[in-house]
Amino acid sequence: MNRKKLKVIYFSLIAFVVLFLAIGQALPLGANDSRTVSAASAADAPAEGQKKKLVMGTSADYPPYESVDAKNNGEIIGLDIDIAKYITSQLGYELEIANMDFNGLIAALQTGRVDFVMSAMSATDERRQNVDFSDFYYAARNTIVSKKSAPLESEESLAGKRVGAQLGSTQDLYAETIEGAELKKLNKIPDLIQELNSGRIDAAIVEDAVAVEMTNANPGLTMHFLPADSAENGYAIAFPKESALVSDFNGVLAEMAENGKLEEITQKWFSDEKEQSNRLLNIDFSVLQGYIPYLLKGVYVTLLFTLVSALFGLVWGTILSLFKISGIKPLEWFATAYTSVFRGTPLLVQLTIIYFATPQLFNYDIPALMAAGLAFGLNSAAYLSETIRGGILAVDKGQREAAIALGVPYRKMMIRIIFPQALRNILPALVNECVALLKESSLVSVIGVTDLMRRADVVRSIEFRSLEALLFIAAIYYVLVLILTSFARKLERRLRRSD
Amino acid sequence: MINVTDLTKTFGKNQVLKGITTTVERGEVVALIGPSGSGKSTFLRCLNMLETPTSGAITIDGTAITDPKTDIARVRQRIGMVFQHFHLFPHMTAIDNITFAPTQVKGMPLEEARKKAKELLARVGLSDKADSYPSRLSGGQKQRVAIARSLAMEPDIMLFDEPTSALDPEMVKEVLNVIRSLADSGMTMLIVTHEMKFAREAADTIYFLDDGKLVERTKPEQFFTKPQSERAARFLEQVL
Numbered sequence: 149m150n151r152k153k154l155k156v157i158y159f160s161l162i163a164f165v166v167l168f169l170a171i172g173q174a175l176p177l178g179a180n181d182s183r184t185v186s187a188a189s190a191a192d193a194p195a196e197g198q199k200k201k202l203v204m205g206t207s208a209d210y211p212p213y214e215s216v217d218a219k220n221n222g223e224i225i226g227l228d229i230d231i232a233k234y235i236t237s238q239l240g241y242e243l244e245i246a247n248m249d250f251n252g253l254i255a256a257l258q259t260g261r262v263d264f265v266m267s268a269m270s271a272t273d274e275r276r277q278n279v280d281f282s283d284f285y286y287a288a289r290n291t292i293v294s295k296k297s298a299p300l301e302s303e304e305s306l307a308g309k310r311v312g313a314q315l316g317s318t319q320d321l322y323a324e325t326i327e328g329a330e331l332k333k334l335n336k337i338p339d340l341i342q343e344l345n346s347g348r349i350d351a352a353i354v355e356d357a358v359a360v361e362m363t364n365a366n367p368g369l370t371m372h373f374l375p376a377d378s379a380e381n382g383y384a385i386a387f388p389k390e391s392a393l394v395s396d397f398n399g400v401l402a403e404m405a406e407n408g409k410l411e412e413i414t415q416k417w418f419s420d421e422k423e424q425s426n427r428l429l430n431i432d433f434s435v436l437q438g439y440i441p442y443l444l445k446g447v448y449v450t451l452l453f454t455l456v457s458a459l460f461g462l463v464w465g466t467i468l469s470l471f472k473i474s475g476i477k478p479l480e481w482f483a484t485a486y487t488s489v490f491r492g493t494p495l496l497v498q499l500t501i502i503y504f505a506t507p508q509l510f511n512y513d514i515p516a517l518m519a520a521g522l523a524f525g526l527n528s529a530a531y532l533s534e535t536i537r538g539g540i541l542a543v544d545k546g547q548r549e550a551a552i553a554l555g556v557p558y559r560k561m562m563i564r565i566i567f568p569q570a571l572r573n574i575l576p577a578l579v580n581e582c583v584a585l586l587k588e589s590s591l592v593s594v595i596g597v598t599d600l601m602r603r604a605d606v607v608r609s610i611e612f613r614s615l616e617a618l619l620f621i622a623a624i625y626y627v628l629v630l631i632l633t634s635f636a637r638k639l640e641r642r643l644r645r646s647d
Numbered sequence: 648m649i650n651v652t653d654l655t656k657t658f659g660k661n662q663v664l665k666g667i668t669t670t671v672e673r674g675e676v677v678a679l680i681g682p683s684g685s686g687k688s689t690f691l692r693c694l695n696m697l698e699t700p701t702s703g704a705i706t707i708d709g710t711a712i713t714d715p716k717t718d719i720a721r722v723r724q725r726i727g728m729v730f731q732h733f734h735l736f737p738h739m740t741a742i743d744n745i746t747f748a749p750t751q752v753k754g755m756p757l758e759e760a761r762k763k764a765k766e767l768l769a770r771v772g773l774s775d776k777a778d779s780y781p782s783r784l785s786g787g788q789k790q791r792v793a794i795a796r797s798l799a800m801e802p803d804i805m806l807f808d809e810p811t812s813a814l815d816p817e818m819v820k821e822v823l824n825v826i827r828s829l830a831d832s833g834m835t836m837l838i839v840t841h842e843m844k845f846a847r848e849a850a851d852t853i854y855f856l857d858d859g860k861l862v863e864r865t866k867p868e869q870f871f872t873k874p875q876s877e878r879a880a881r882f883l884e885q886v887l
Contacts, residue, residue, distance in 0.1 A: 544734070546730060546732055546734035547736065549697055549730070549734065550728075550730065550734035550735075550736070550793075551736075552697065553695055553697065553723055553726070553727075553728035553797075554723070554724070554747075554748040554752065554796070554797070555720045555721065555723040555748065555752050555800070556720075556747075556748060556751060556752055557720060557752070560751050560752075564751065565736055568738045569737065569738060572738070643738075645780075646737055646738050646739075646740075646781075646782060647782050
């Protein structure tokens with residue numbers, strides 16, 4: 149008997165490993181940013197030693213410096229991109245762009261995944277400790293954005309007001325020095341706009357280019373430039389320490405300043421003003437025009453992700469539930485401890501740890517979608533193992549005895565007799581888990597997986613309008629859940645046909 | 648031939664079997680009788696190791712099934728068991744219930760298994776129920792399918808654990824008739840039952856158990872007319 153059980157456990161472990169590997173194989177397809185120019189090749193480019201190619205890291209959510217051209221083919225465009233293209237072509241390199249989270253750019257430089265970074269990055273002293281910077285190619289001014297109905301025009305006027313800034317930005321550092329202001333740090337520019345519009349903050353400190361876009365998109369807002377402060381705010385190109393490229397790039401930059409090329413590119417992106425539409429209504433879905441196909445592609449990513457993590461969770465959860473009822477103490481302890489830990493810590497924390505700690509601990513650059521599938525699968529398995537265990541125990545003891553008395557081996561008994569009946573018992577719970585997974589999948593946007601939520605964020609950052617894209621994807625999520633539940637109802641009816 | 652030597656079984660502090668020794672010959676039909684809690688069912692369940700005996704030995708045709716080295720699953724294939732509550736697989740039709748073990752355990756081709764299952768269904772009078780799910784069958788029909796399911800493995804021995812106790816009275820007869828015809832065919836059988844009339848007519852030997860001991864082991868005629876022990880006499884007084 150015991151030997152049989154062990155066999156099952158070996159079999160399960162092997163299945164788990166195979167599945168794990170399979171995910172690793174399958175996932176990089178949709179991983180990271182499918183819209184990037186060639187993010188996938190970024191990782192191997194430097195290693196291949198193709199001298200004629202330079203990989204540039206950027207966080208394409210900051211128009212007009214860099215953004216995803218979601219209305220067209222999803223290419224990354226912007227002021228930084230144009231400058232980078234010009235410099236690399238002057239130097240005789242081919243340019244490749246890798247889109248990633250702003251917070252990951254420095255790390256990408258240090259680990260050699262990219263050759264340089266252009267992402268409207270200020271050359272702060274802190275950053276200088278880790279990377280080398282080129283000369284400045286642009287100096288941004290801090291700008292106060294406030295409501296037209298209650299305009300704020302100078303630093304002094306901000307005293308006693310609630311002031312918002314983007315967390316970790318240069319403006320955030322500046323805002324901290326404003327005397328008497330109550331500071332509120334938010335993650336995203338669109339969040340700032342939303343808070344302004346709803347009156348939770350009185351002013352937002354952003355840089356000039358962003359302010360222009362914000363006020364263009366939101367007629368109720370106005371802006372006031374603050375005097376350009378020292379060189380602190382200058383944007384520069386970042387390189388790994390001791391990179392030989394710095395002087396080459398500086399040479400071309402100097403040329404560009406000389407021959408007017410720099411001015412030309414800057415003009416191109418700053419004079420490209422949007423048509424002043426009459427957006428009197430607070431909500432205007434016409435801003436989504438042109439973005440619909442881009443947003444809808446997120447449905448595929450979201451569904452793929454949900455499917456993979458649900459399957460992984462089901463298989464691993466089943467194995468854990470078998471551990472729990474195996475009668476073998478170490479396996480029982482393991483499964484119980486596992487469940488306790490994964491149920492006892494927030495999913496978002498697990499996700500972030502897996503994504504950011506894996507490269508550090510295992511020296512493996514885990515693709516975002518795989519990290520997400522893993523985190524969600526591992527987490528969901530903890531919940532499912534309890535559900536499945538309950539489902540198995542709820543199957544009449546006589547079923548087991550009848551199968552044993554017929555001489556049916558343990559594995560066949562479990563697969564053909566016990567599981568089908570357990571599955572029927574727990575189907576409603578499984579559907580609940582799938583619905584939860586589908587909705588919680590929006591969490592993966594924090595590590596840059598381009599699911600529905602992330603795409604909505606991209607649109608928000610481009611349009612500087614907050615609500616429309618969110619309402620749109622909320623509707624999509626709801627429809628997806630409706631489809632899922634009706635599908636589950638059919639399945640349940642099918643399973644119950646023997647009643 | 649089944650040899651049982653000094654069999655005991657203890658659940659926690661409760662000793663259910665207190666040393667049973669007996670022999671069942673090939674083709675013998677044994678009816679196990681006794682008050683509830685006397686250990687009848689536990690004894691029966693020890694014979695195919697659904698319960699692991701606390702001590703003692705059981706050999707079947709020379710194979711010591713209580714020996715941990717014995718491949719008990721193989722032995723079980725030769726011992727059919729019918730339960731009080733049928734335990735049909737609810738997610739399979741009647742015929743799938745019957746073909747499951749032969750195809751999955753013995754590797755019999757499905758076609759052959761189905762042909763055989765149909766014969767068995769005819770034998771228990773349920774040819775028209777082949778494709779019915781258990782939930783669509785009456786208690787008596789379920790029990791007959793369960794018997795057919797056991798027979799599909801072509802066992803040498805059949806164990807019946809109160810096969811009619813969960814049935815409505817009008818269905819008892821149809822099940823007993825099937826068991827009786829099986830007894831007449833020369834199958835070795837042990838039946839735990841409360842149907843005294845049936846035991847008297849169908850069994851070769853009556854085992855009377857009380858308080859975990861095999862108190863009497865006699866021919867039905869003698870047991871029902873002149874029970875040797877006082878306990879058996881008192882029991883018969885109550886049930887007849």
